[in-house]
Amino acid sequence: MNGFERRKRNKMEQIYSSSFELFSKYGFQKVSVNEIAEHAKVSPATIYNYFGTKEQLYADMFKDWLDKQLEQYEDILASGRAFAEKAKEIMLLEAKNLKILTDQFQKASFFEASGLMRMLEDYSEQKMMQFFMKFVAMGKDEGYIRKDHTDETVMLYFTMYKNELGRHWEASKQESIARNMDRLMELFFYGLVGEK
Numbered sequence: 001m002n003g004f005e006r007r008k009r010n011k012m013e014q015i016y017s018s019s020f021e022l023f024s025k026y027g028f029q030k031v032s033v034n035e036i037a038e039h040a041k042v043s044p045a046t047i048y049n050y051f052g053t054k055e056q057l058y059a060d061m062f063k064d065w066l067d068k069q070l071e072q073y074e075d076i077l078a079s080g081r082a083f084a085e086k087a088k089e090i091m092l093l094e095a096k097n098l099k100i101l102t103d104q105f106q107k108a109s110f111f112e113a114s115g116l117m118r119m120l121e122d123y124s125e126q127k128m129m130q131f132f133m134k135f136v137a138m139g140k141d142e143g144y145i146r147k148d149h150t151d152e153t154v155m156l157y158f159t160m161y162k163n164e165l166g167r168h169w170e171a172s173k174q175e176s177i178a179r180n181m182d183r184l185m186e187l188f189f190y191g192l193v194g195e196k
Contacts, residue, residue, distance in 0.1 A: 008050075014040040015047060016061045024100070028058055059119060066123050069097050073131060083142040088185045090135070091158075095165035132158070144189055161188055 018040035022031045037044040051057040076089050136154050139145035
């Protein structure tokens with residue numbers, strides 16, 4: 001990457017970071033391109049040159065955020081830790097990210113929320129599914145997930161568990177959930193009956 005590309009990438013990161021912070025705090029409708037530009041310390045023209053419209057900035061910013069979350073998950077999965085530890089960390093991050101997304105949807109108008117949902121569904125179909133299949137294959141290889149369970153069944157189970165964690169992921173409960181995560185992971189892997 002040459003100097004120009006590096007400067008452009010840095011500016012885009014500033015814009016993504018500022019727009020995510022402002023959109024999260026105030027919602028899409030209440031934030032102007034000028035406010036984002038001021039917060040990111042760039043000119044409004046720079047934002048229009050890079051993204052064209054505020055709507056495109058929002059879409060690109062959201063995809064960038066999703067890519068960064070997936071990159072974190074990939075790094076965890078590639079680490080040398082045991083599968084159970086990887087699953088625990090990924091599930092905690094997923095619950096936290098689900099809370100962030102839920103907050104985004106609550107601040108969005110119907111039109112914005114439906115656009116966010118479409119983006120999220122497209123992203124899930126394209127990138128998250130590949131990651132999840134790799135996650136399940138690793139769990140099966142290491143003996144944490146029974147080989148006779150279908151990928152669809154495991155995905156449904158994982159999604160139900162993650163959604164329930166996300167539902168309880170509030171500032172006042174984060175510490176409690178993190179503290180009890182070992183027990184929750186034991187339930188995740190072995191159920192109420194215990195190890196078979």
